[in-house]
Amino acid sequence: xxLEESFNKLILxxxxxxxxxxxxxxxxxxxxxxxxxxxxxxxEIMKVExxxxxxxxxxxxxxxxxxxxVTPLPNVTANIFTMVIDYCKHHVGDKEAEExxxxxxxxxxxxxxxxxxxxxAANYLFIKGxxxxxCAKAAKIISGKPVPVIRELLRMESGFxxxxxxxxxxxxxxxxED
Numbered sequence: 001x002x003l004e005e006s007f008n009k010l011i012l013x014x015x016x017x018x019x020x021x022x023x024x025x026x027x028x029x030x031x032x033x034x035x036x037x038x039x040x041x042x043x044e045i046m047k048v049e050x051x052x053x054x055x056x057x058x059x060x061x062x063x064x065x066x067x068x069x070v071t072p073l074p075n076v077t078a079n080i081f082t083m084v085i086d087y088c089k090h091h092v093g094d095k096e097a098e099e100x101x102x103x104x105x106x107x108x109x110x111x112x113x114x115x116x117x118x119x120x121a122a123n124y125l126f127i128k129g130x131x132x133x134x135c136a137k138a139a140k141i142i143s144g145k146p147v148p149v150i151r152e153l154l155r156m157e158s159g160f161x162x163x164x165x166x167x168x169x170x171x172x173x174x175x176x177e178d
Contacts, residue, residue: 037070044078045070052088057126076121080114083107084121087130108137112153115141147175 034050053059122131
């Protein structure tokens with residue numbers, strides 16, 4: 001709750017900052033390159049070249065809206081956002097499919113918690129290629145696992161009562177085998 005309040009305060013401050021030119025946190029142009037400003041859920045302020053973030057439909061929409069202040073990332077930590085940036089940097093421009101596939105395989109070969117965090121980030125930013133890659137990895141992670149393990153991996157609670165759960169176990173025993 002404290003983190004959420006701090007995050008909301010930072011968002012409010014960044015909105016108010018647009019009225020104060022001297023203390024403004026905003027996107028900026030440095031030389032020929034335009035940089036976008038993001039604030040992660042853990043309070044990190046990160047500047048990223050606009051070119052790299054154009055894979056994000058959220059950012060494209062923001063740019064069309066001519067909004068030039070900080071973009072909050074409420075469910076994305078700095079570590080995960082750094083990975084998102086790496087993905088976007090690598091996928092900018094023309095590259096051979098074979099080279100990209102090899103890089104993607106190495107990129108997504110991470111701990112399952114990180115995979116699920118990448119899914120959350122890619123979904124929020126709406127970066128289709130990254131979302132597809134992370135979801136494919138998540139599918140491999142949960143493939144063949146019993147229902148209770150999948151629920152735990154996906155951080156889901158059962159929507160069934162104990163009686164319904166028992167009935168499901170009887171009707172679909174294969175889904176509950178270890």
